[in-house]
Amino acid sequence: MDEVIEQLCPAIMKLPRASAGAYGQEYCGAIYSVDGVYYASYGSPLGKTILMYPETRKQCYSPRFVVDDRGRASIIADYHSHPWQPSPMSDRDLWSHSQRWLLRIQFDTGCRVMKLIPHVGESRPGEVFAREERRWRLIGHILP
Numbered sequence: 001m002d003e004v005i006e007q008l009c010p011a012i013m014k015l016p017r018a019s020a021g022a023y024g025q026e027y028c029g030a031i032y033s034v035d036g037v038y039y040a041s042y043g044s045p046l047g048k049t050i051l052m053y054p055e056t057r058k059q060c061y062s063p064r065f066v067v068d069d070r071g072r073a074s075i076i077a078d079y080h081s082h083p084w085q086p087s088p089m090s091d092r093d094l095w096s097h098s099q100r101w102l103l104r105i106q107f108d109t110g111c112r113v114m115k116l117i118p119h120v121g122e123s124r125p126g127e128v129f130a131r132e133e134r135r136w137r138l139i140g141h142i143l144p
Contacts, residue, residue: 009111024083028060077103
């Protein structure tokens with residue numbers, strides 16, 4: 001799955017307004033598997049396109065399901081981009097009640113990739129990781 005994640009940001013940054021800062025567009029999608037092979041859905045710009053400062057928010061909607069002709073898709077993570085950098089996960093990105101899948105992946109225009117494992121329904125804290133040199137480094141905890 002990490003190979004798919006590493007290819008994701010450069011591909012999304014080629015989409016319209018993906019790196020246009022306050023005038024930019026956030027893209028959302030899903031990372032899923034079919035028969036043990038991982039894929040990413042096409043980045044969707046669905047959401048409000050609003051002029052905002054980078055410190056505020058943009059939005060898009062991650063899919064609730066994926067249809068893939070190769071077989072039954074099992075979604076593992078949602079992903080979304082931020083059209084500026086640097087851009088850590090926002091408070092809204094970290095909300096466990098908005099977490100639909102096991103993982104959340106977020107990246108900015110510099111392709112700084114972060115991963116949230118919220119541990120929803122568990123008593124242990126959520127974990128936030130940053131991708132550095134092809135490895136995940138724990139950078140924070142979210143108390144339950």
